[in-house]
Amino acid sequence: MNSLYAIDRGILNFFSITMKNTFFDFIMPVFTTSDNHGEIWFVIALILIFNRKKGVKRVGVTMLMALIIGYALGEFGLKNIVQRQRPTIGIENYKFLVSVPTSYSFPSGHTTSSFASAGVIWLSKAKYRVWALILAIVIAFSRMYLHVHYPSDVLGGIILGLTCAYISMGIVKYIINRREREEKNGGECI
Numbered sequence: 001m002n003s004l005y006a007i008d009r010g011i012l013n014f015f016s017i018t019m020k021n022t023f024f025d026f027i028m029p030v031f032t033t034s035d036n037h038g039e040i041w042f043v044i045a046l047i048l049i050f051n052r053k054k055g056v057k058r059v060g061v062t063m064l065m066a067l068i069i070g071y072a073l074g075e076f077g078l079k080n081i082v083q084r085q086r087p088t089i090g091i092e093n094y095k096f097l098v099s100v101p102t103s104y105s106f107p108s109g110h111t112t113s114s115f116a117s118a119g120v121i122w123l124s125k126a127k128y129r130v131w132a133l134i135l136a137i138v139i140a141f142s143r144m145y146l147h148v149h150y151p152s153d154v155l156g157g158i159i160l161g162l163t164c165a166y167i168s169m170g171i172v173k174y175i176i177n178r179r180e181r182e183e184k185n186g187g188e189c190i
Contacts, residue, residue: 004152008150008151008152009087009150011144011151012087012144012147012149012150012151015141015144015145015151016094016144016145016146016147017094017147019145024145025097028097028141028142028145028146029097029098029142029146031135031138031139031142032098032110032139032142032143032146032148033098034139035110035113035114035139036110038067038071038109038113038117040135040139041063041067041113041114041116041117042064042067044060044063044117044132045060045061045063045064045067045117046060047060048060048063049061049064055124056126058124058172058176059120059121059124059126061172062120062124062168062169062172063116063117063120063121063168065168065171065172066116066117066119066120066161066164066165066167066168066169067113067116067117067164069116069164069167069168070109070112070113070116070160070161070164071109071112071113073160073164074107074109074112074157074160075103075109078106078107078156078160079103079104079105079106079107079109080104082104082106083104084104084105084106084150084153085104085105086100086101086104086105086148086149087105087147087148087149087150088100088147088148091147094147096146096147096148097146098146098148100148101148105148105149105150105153106150106152106153106156107153107154107156107157107159107160108140108143108149108153108154108156108157109157110139110140110142110143110149110157111136111139111140111143111149111153111154111156111157111158111161112157112160112161112164113161114135114136114139114140114157114161115136115140115157115158115160115161115162115165116160116161116162116164116165116168117132117136117161117165118132118133118135118136118161118165119161119162119164119165119166120165120168120169121133122165123165123166123169124169136161140154140157140158141154
């Protein structure tokens with residue numbers, strides 16, 4: 001277990017100390033702050049929901065569902081079960097560029113919301129899916145660059161986020177199929 005922790009810490013130090021530069025010092029807090037509580041993805045979901053195209057609306061609704069599931073499982077579930085301390089504990093002489101979160105570290109909530117949303121967009125084969133994935137990757141990377149999450153926290157957030165995307169896609173598909181069956185059978189429940 002100590003060797004895994006050492007690898008985690010080594011990768012984190014590479015991203016947050018060795019790679020440190022003025023451009024990233026400026027841009028990474030912007031990306032992180034845009035998703036402090038999933039705001040950027042929530043706004044994108046609302047824009048999609050208010051679109052006139054049925055398929056686009058469905059992507060927005062599915063994104064909101066994935067965000068809610070991710071938040072519930074990550075913030076109220078896994079963080080309280082794992083109770084992993086942030087990498088900020090015990091670090092000296094490091095200039096933090098964002099306020100240090102007080103919640104537990106595993107999984108990364110920013111990464112969970114980003115990959116839940118980008119996962120839905122990707123699975124929906126939306127034409128802007130590459131941009132959504134790039135945004136999710138940059139937000140996830142920003143959490144390590146800013147030294148507020150271990151790489152394994154980010155990996156956990158990616159896995160949880162993609163799982164939430166698949167779950168919400170499945171739920172929406174089930175609801176749509178059930179509605180189509182009901183309409184086919186004259187509105188009767190099967």
